[in-house]
Amino acid sequence: MSLHIEQERSPRAYLCNPTDDIPVGERNIRVEDWLNDKIQTTADMTDLSSLLENVEAKQRQLEEQLKDAKTKLAEAKISAANHTSLMTQKTQAFEQQQEDLRARMMMLTSSNTPEEAVQRLKGPMEKLQQVEVAQAYVELLRDVNDLTKEAHQNLPDNPTEALKPYVRLKQLAMTLQATQNSTEIAAPHLVSYVEQTSSHLWTQMVQIMVKEFRDVLKALNWPNLTVEVSKEWQICFGRLLDLQAPEIREAREPLVLLPFAVLVKESELKFRYHFMGTTPTSASSVLGEYYLHWILKVVDLHEAYLRDNAGPVLAAHFLGSSLSGNSLYIDPVSAFITALLPLVKEKTDLVLNDIQHNSAHLSKFIGQLMVWDDAIRIKYKYDGGNAEVGWVGVTWHVLDKWFSPWLEAQERFAFQRYEEIMESPGNGDIDYDSNESKKTKGTFGATKVTDLLKTITTQYKDLRKVSHKLRFFLNTQIAILDRYQIRLSESLDAYISLTSTVGRIATGATKEQQRSVEGMAGLVSLCKVFGSADHIISTLDFLSNEAFFVELYFQLDERAQGVHPDSAIAGPITCSELKLSTSLKLGTGEGTIFDTTIQGFKKIRSNAGDLLQRAIKYPFPTAFRAYLTQAQWTTVGQDSQSLPYHTSSLTISAELDQPLQVMKEKMAYLEKTISYPAFMRIWRQAISALEDLLFNEVLLRQDFTTLGAARFSQDLKGIQSIIGNYLPLEGKAFMMPRLTQGIALLNLPIEAPDEGVMSLSEAAEKIYAGRNECEGVLKRLHIDLLDNPTARQIILRRVEAND
Numbered sequence: 057m058s059l060h061i062e063q064e065r066s067p068r069a070y071l072c073n074p075t076d077d078i079p080v081g082e083r084n085i086r087v088e089d090w091l092n093d094k095i096q097t098t099a100d101m102t103d104l105s106s107l108l109e110n111v112e113a114k115q116r117q118l119e120e121q122l123k124d125a126k127t128k129l130a131e132a133k134i135s136a137a138n139h140t141s142l143m144t145q146k147t148q149a150f151e152q153q154q155e156d157l158r159a160r161m162m163m164l165t166s167s168n169t170p171e172e173a174v175q176r177l178k179g180p181m182e183k184l185q186q187v188e189v190a191q192a193y194v195e196l197l198r199d200v201n202d203l204t205k206e207a208h209q210n211l212p213d214n215p216t217e218a219l220k221p222y223v224r225l226k227q228l229a230m231t232l233q234a235t236q237n238s239t240e241i242a243a244p245h246l247v248s249y250v251e252q253t254s255s256h257l258w259t260q261m262v263q264i265m266v267k268e269f270r271d272v273l274k275a276l277n278w279p280n281l282t283v284e285v286s287k288e289w290q291i292c293f294g295r296l297l298d299l300q301a302p303e304i305r306e307a308r309e310p311l312v313l314l315p316f317a318v319l320v321k322e323s324e325l326k327f328r329y330h331f332m333g334t335t336p337t338s339a340s341s342v343l344g345e346y347y348l349h350w351i352l353k354v355v356d357l358h359e360a361y362l363r364d365n366a367g368p369v370l371a372a373h374f375l376g377s378s379l380s381g382n383s384l385y386i387d388p389v390s391a392f393i394t395a396l397l398p399l400v401k402e403k404t405d406l407v408l409n410d411i412q413h414n415s416a417h418l419s420k421f422i423g424q425l426m427v428w429d430d431a432i433r434i435k436y437k438y439d440g441g442n443a444e445v446g447w448v449g450v451t452w453h454v455l456d457k458w459f460s461p462w463l464e465a466q467e468r469f470a471f472q473r474y475e476e477i478m479e480s481p482g483n484g485d486i487d488y489d490s491n492e493s494k495k496t497k498g499t500f501g502a503t504k505v506t507d508l509l510k511t512i513t514t515q516y517k518d519l520r521k522v523s524h525k526l527r528f529f530l531n532t533q534i535a536i537l538d539r540y541q542i543r544l545s546e547s548l549d550a551y552i553s554l555t556s557t558v559g560r561i562a563t564g565a566t567k568e569q570q571r572s573v574e575g576m577a578g579l580v581s582l583c584k585v586f587g588s589a590d591h592i593i594s595t596l597d598f599l600s601n602e603a604f605f606v607e608l609y610f611q612l613d614e615r616a617q618g619v620h621p622d623s624a625i626a627g628p629i630t631c632s633e634l635k636l637s638t639s640l641k642l643g644t645g646e647g648t649i650f651d652t653t654i655q656g657f658k659k660i661r662s663n664a665g666d667l668l669q670r671a672i673k674y675p676f677p678t679a680f681r682a683y684l685t686q687a688q689w690t691t692v693g694q695d696s697q698s699l700p701y702h703t704s705s706l707t708i709s710a711e712l713d714q715p716l717q718v719m720k721e722k723m724a725y726l727e728k729t730i731s732y733p734a735f736m737r738i739w740r741q742a743i744s745a746l747e748d749l750l751f752n753e754v755l756l757r758q759d760f761t762t763l764g765a766a767r768f769s770q771d772l773k774g775i776q777s778i779i780g781n782y783l784p785l786e787g788k789a790f791m792m793p794r795l796t797q798g799i800a801l802l803n804l805p806i807e808a809p810d811e812g813v814m815s816l817s818e819a820a821e822k823i824y825a826g827r828n829e830c831e832g833v834l835k836r837l838h839i840d841l842l843d844n845p846t847a848r849q850i851i852l853r854r855v856e857a858n859d
Contacts, residue, residue, distance in 0.1 A: 200225060200250055204257050222257055223302060229254045262314065265299050268292050269318050279322045281361045290369055297373050310384055310440050315366070316395040323354050327399050332406070340410035343417060344424040347403055351396055352431060355389065359436075362388035384441040393438050400450055408458055415465035422462050425451045426518040448520050459524055463531060470512055470532045474539065477504045484584050486729060490591065494732040498591025499584050505540055506595040509533050517604045522611050523627035529608070529649075530629070534637055537653050540592070544585050544660050551581060551667060578671050579722060583729045586664035589657045590731070596657070600648035609638065609649040616643030668730075669738050672722060673745035679718060680746075683711040683771075684753045689764030690855060706767055708774035716778060723782045736783065740790065743779060747792040755798050756846075761855045765803045772799055794841040801839060801850050820857040823847055 095104070203221040229250045269292040276283045296314040297304075304311060330337050331347040366388035379385045384394055404425065411417040429449030432438045440447030455462065477483060483501035490498045516528040555578070599605055612634065615625040621632035634642060641647030648654075677684075686709065708716070726735055750772075760768065776791050783790045804816040814836065822829040823844075830844045839847070851857050 197249075200228070200253055203228075204253060208260070219299065219302065222254070222261065225250070225254045225257060261299060265292070265296050266314065266318055269296060269315060270321075273318070278319075281358065285365045289365070293366065293369050294373055297369075304379070304385070310394045310397070312395045312398070313385070313391050316388075316391045319358075319366075320392065320395040320399075323396065324399055327351075327403075331403055340407045341417070343407060343411070343421040344404075344428065348400070348424060348428045351400060352428075352435075354396070355393060355436065358392060359389050362392055366391070381443075382441050383437070383439055383443070387437075389436050390438050393432060393436060394440075397450070401453065404450060404454060408454065412458075412461065415461075415468060418458070418462055419465045419469060422451065422454065422458070423515060425449075425454060430518055449518075451518070452520050455519070455521070455524060459527075463528060466512075466515060466528070467531055467535070470508065470536060471539075473508055474505065474536050477501055477508065478543070480504075486580075486584060486587055488728065493728075496587050496590040496731040496734065497729055498587045502540075502588035502591040505536065506592065508536065509595070509599070512536075513599075513604065522608070522615075523629075525608055526612065526626045526629065526634075530637055534653065537592070537596075540588075541653070541656050541660065544589055544657075547581070547585050548660065548663055548667065551578065555671075575675075575718075576721065576725065579668065579725065582664050582668050582671060583726070586661055586668065586730060586734075589661035589664065592657045593654055593661065596650040596654050600650050600654075605649050609642075609647070612638065612649075613642055613645060613647075617645075619643070665734060665738060668726075669741045672738065672742040676715075676742075676746050676749050679715040680712075680749065683709060683715065684749075686711050689754075689758045689760045689768065691761060691763050691767075706770045708771045709767060712771050712774065716774060719775075720778050720781075723778065727782050736790075739779075739783065743790055743792065746775075747795045750792070751795050751798060755795065755802065756849050756853065758853060759855055760802055760853055762803075762806060765799070765854065769799045769803050772796065797839045797841050798846070798850050801837065801842065801847060802854055804854075806856050816851075816854060816857050820851045820854075823851050 095107075203225045206221040229247075232247045232250055269289075272286065272288045272292050276286065276289065293315045296318070300314050304313075327347070327350070329335070330350070332338055336342075337346045367386075370386050370388055370391070374380050374382075374385050383390045385391065407421060408418075411421060426449070429447070429451050433447055433449070438447050478501065480501070483499065483504075485500050486497050487500045487503055488497050490503050512528075512532050516525060516532075519525045519528065600609075612626065616631050616634065619625060619631050621635075622630050625631050625634065631643065635652075637652060638649050639647035639651035641651065688709070723739065726738065730738075754768065758764075772792065772795060776796075779790055801819070804814060804819050806816050808815040808818070814833070819833050819837075822833045824830075827844055830847060834840070834842060834844075834847060842850070
């Protein structure tokens with residue numbers, strides 16, 4: 057028995073016949089390789105029988121597979137032959153039918169060719185088609201009539217069943233409309249008829265159900281709220297909800313529920329009589345004073361009745377539905393308000409059309425609407441069916457059309473009020489009650505400006521659209537702040553111009569103008585600018601942390617993240633424009649909405665502070681000129697032994713009285729006008745300048761006797777006394793420490809009164825001896841702010857040291 061050994065073959069082997077195409081030698085080699093693989097040891101010979109059985113089993117398996125394949129191939133050939141025969145028969149039959157049809161057409165039409173026959177049959181075929189269309193037309197009208205009758209038969213007892221034929225009729229109308237729009241079917245009258253029929257059917261259905269509910273209400277003496285509702289009331293209420301079910305499912309905006317439309321009918325009639333007729337309360341000039349308040353009273357009056365009677369019916373009807381969490385459908389008061397809102401909107405539109413050219417009325421009326429919207433939201437928890445965002449309010453729809461006129465009116469009022477503040481008599485006066493002690497005091501004008509800003513905030517904080525809030529913010533508050541910033545900046549520019557020689561010549565300043573910036577007058581004018589800017593800064597810092605401005609900036613910051621600078625993020629306003637008006641950090645998650653404005657006022661405050669320093673220290677040389685040039689430092693008085701007793705009774709120099717009086721006046725004024733840190737900062741520079749002036753122009757330039765040195769020391773104590781009155785806690789930093797040490801060296805006694813006290817002659821000898829000896833003297837005298845050359849210069853100014 058031959059063995060058929062199956063091995064894995066190459067792709068080429070499948071294209072070859074193993075018997076004919078594979079050489080005998082190669083076949084023998086393959087068999088030999090297979091046997092060598094299976095029989096490698098003597099022990100493998102014991103498994104020879106099992107090996108042969110395995111080969112025979114595979115052979116039988118292959119033979120069965122081959123037999124099965126041959127059977128399937130034969131069946132496939134038979135099936136293909138049958139299919140070919142059937143197709144041939146059908147083709148022949150079709151050709152025969154076509155030939156018979158041509159012959160019959162030619163016979164019927166007495167035509168010589170099939171084409172001529174087809175042309176002659178075209179007219180009759182078109183008529184036949186028209187007959188078929190007419191038949192379908194009639195059947196469609198019959199279906200429409202049947203659906204209408206079926207709907208009427210189920211009313212008023214079973215509105216749910218009445219909806220089924222109505223829904224089919226409505227779907228038919230929609231299908232016809234879509235077909236009419238997509239094809240050229242010449243049946244617009246049919247489409248219109250079906251659409252009108254469906255609409256008329258819905259109107260009739262509503263009228264039937266509404267009439268039933270009205271009859272029940274009439275029997276209960278509606279609108280008597282004290283009468284207990286009947287079972288029929290509840291049934292009719294629920295039937296109206298059933299009838300409106302498709303409309304409720306498709307609603308995308310607050311929908312007036314049919315039972316509530318019936319309930320508000322009496323209130324609607326009263327509303328139209330009182331506010332949309334010829335009564336005085338109907339006049340548009342009274343704005344919303346009456347009708348908005350009247351609506352609230354109506355809701356209050358019906359609230360308890362609705363919650364007791366309509367609430368359970370609504371809860372049961374929408375239980376388990378997707379609307380069970382929507383307040384418009386489960387809260388009877390919210391549903392009642394929704395039914396009243398069309399009246400409010402209609403009356404509001406009438407008022408707006410009448411007052412559109414009266415800016416004052418327009419501004420006041422929109423303010424009333426925003427207050428009314430808030431009352432509805434807060435008092436009745438009305439959210440318009442949107443629990444996340446809340447009800448947008450009547451004002452939302454009003455401002456879609458009237459925002460620009462309203463904003464223009466608000467701008468005019470705001471700027472008019474700002475100009476009134478600037479022109480008021482006490483505008484520039486400092487308000488010492490505007491802040492506590494040791495804090496900067498603003499002007500009355502600055503306080504009124506910030507009050508105006510807060511008032512403006514109340515006018516638009518209830519707006520719902522970010523673009524509206526932003527435009528209001530930029531066009532009123534930021535615009536006013538910009539104007540005030542320019543005004544303060546111009547005040548500083550005018551001061552600089554009047555206090556500089558070039559500026560006075562260029563502007564042709566008068567003597568009166570020059571006097572307005574000299575001495576205390578100039579100091580006062582600078583303090584006004586400084587205090588005004590500081591007050592604006594502190595107010596804006598406070599406003600930046602208010603919830604309204606934090607939320608507004610957060611919304612703008614979110615929109616600005618990752619957008620192009622020229623991209624609009626709130627209406628037409630681009631990101632780059634908004635950054636210049638709010639904060640350069642916009643879009644980074646940092647900053648506040650007033651950052652840019654605050655920086656502008658901080659710059660003005662800083663400039664005013666610098667000018668205050670100059671206004672104090674620059675006049676020192678002129679104010680102290682008489683004191684600097686006096687020749688009384690070489691006065692000879694008591695001997696050195698009695699000098700200590702004499703100096704205690706010395707008074708300050710007469711030439712120092714006037715400048716110290718002016719200095720005291722300035723310090724007193726600034727102390728009560730600006731904050732303590734600013735006061736210290738300004739006077740630190742001024743006192744340092746005065747110290748340098750006295751050190752260089754008196755101590756190092758004048759000659760002193762013992763009495764003259766003692767008088768100079770007493771003068772310094774007088775200056776320090778004034779400084780200490782206003783800066784008591786600042787220590788020696790403000791007490792001219794370098795000048796103090798210099799005067800101490802100058803006042804060494806001619807003869808040492810006690811042992812251990814250095815005399816003038818001893819100090820002079822050692823100071824002139826060399827650097828080390830000089831440093832030793834200064835260290836012994838606890839003088840650490842003077843160098844060796846300066847110490848030698850001071851000793852040289854003492855007359856007795858040079859004798």
